[in-house]
Amino acid sequence: MEPDVQHAIRQISTKVAYESPYMRLREDRIARLDGREGVYSYVDKPDFALVIAVENDGFHLVEQYRYPVRARSWEFVQGALPGLATGDPETVARQELQEETGITAGAMRHLGRLNCATGMSSQGFDVFVASRLTHGEAMPEAEEQDLRRQWFSRAEFERMIRDGVVTDASTLAAYTLFLLHAPLVGLPLGSARPAPK
Numbered sequence: 001m002e003p004d005v006q007h008a009i010r011q012i013s014t015k016v017a018y019e020s021p022y023m024r025l026r027e028d029r030i031a032r033l034d035g036r037e038g039v040y041s042y043v044d045k046p047d048f049a050l051v052i053a054v055e056n057d058g059f060h061l062v063e064q065y066r067y068p069v070r071a072r073s074w075e076f077v078q079g080a081l082p083g084l085a086t087g088d089p090e091t092v093a094r095q096e097l098q099e100e101t102g103i104t105a106g107a108m109r110h111l112g113r114l115n116c117a118t119g120m121s122s123q124g125f126d127v128f129v130a131s132r133l134t135h136g137e138a139m140p141e142a143e144e145q146d147l148r149r150q151w152f153s154r155a156e157f158e159r160m161i162r163d164g165v166v167t168d169a170s171t172l173a174a175y176t177l178f179l180l181h182a183p184l185v186g187l188p189l190g191s192a193r194p195a196p197k
Helices: 089-101 154-162 169-185
Strands: 009-019 024-032 037-044 048-055 058-066 071-075 077-079 103-115 124-135 148-153
Touching: 009 037, 048 089, 048 103, 048 169, 058 077, 058 089, 058 154, 071 169, 077 089, 089 103, 089 124, 103 169, 124 169, 148 154, 154 169
Parallel strands: 048 124
Antiparallel strands: 009 024, 024 037, 048 058, 048 077, 058 071, 058 148, 103 124
């Protein structure tokens, strides 16, 4: 009889080993296919929303200092509700876009849901494309005081990816979804001419 590889690890029990206002660290007692038991630790966080704000064949990005990697990072707008709260993904997406950039979207299209770090976290995120943009005043949170906002042409953005300037995995995964969906659903996607060096 073939092993049930869909459920190669079975949960026996679970406990919260550590909890903060932002995340939980879980320790699960597990059983593997061969019957051996062990412990699997992972981060349990609510899902977040990511927004690709499209305008004039380019994208609005934000840059901020990401403490865990000790570096500044250019990314698509992304965020979650405060604490461990959960909510409607599109509502969260619209809220994050306005807070971080001051932009409101006349149209918001859901592209799909992705998982973050499947070996160490339960967190996932919903990807949205925002268009028909109206610009206003940003209202960043206290942790986002250093946040910068800038529009980049598609060619510039792709050059930043090639040059290792954009390294945020959520941003790169979301852009892949965008490229795959664009021709199918009529998203704005012009031909990306190489950006000048």
